[in-house]
Amino acid sequence: MSENPVELFDMHIAHVGINAENPEQAKRIAERFSVLMGLPVNEVPVSFFSDTLVETMKQNGRGTHGHIGFAVNDIVAAEKWFSDRGFEINEESRALYEDGSTKLVYFKEEIGGFAIHLCRE
Known part of the structure; x- marks a missing residue:
């Protein structure tokens, strides 16, 4: 095996x-990935997804x-x-x-x- x-x-x-640090910063980060790679931004309750590749948390999420x-x-x-x-x-x-x-x-x-x-x- x-x-x-x-x-x-x-x-x-x-x-x-x-x-x-906060939802506003998360949105700005997601928008930059959108510009960088042409990824659509999708907002969900706790984060913004840049397509499925990057998830930007609206607050300090898990992991350092x-x-x-x-x-x-x-x-x-x-x-x-x-x-x-x-x-x-x-x-x-x-x-x-x-x-x-x-x-x-x-x-x-x-x-x-x-x-x-x-x-x-």
Whole structure:
């Protein structure tokens, strides 16, 4: 069996999260990514998305510098795989879909000042 989660779970970067100080700054950051890469800006309750590539939080979100979301094709199996290798899941961060399945969940450990979460494709 492969020891590479990219191969095992078709893992890829879903988005990079940037922490802003307030909603106004977050909007300005998202608009700059729009100009830089031609990405449409989509506002949601807690952030602005620049397409799906960059999420700018309206406040200081998780992670010292922000967060990185990794999409996987089987979040349950990926959680187990990472847990078996010593990466603890932050259960308080778990977000669910209406059917009770996991939408996203963060690890407890930051890496390089970034919070890391798994999400479904």
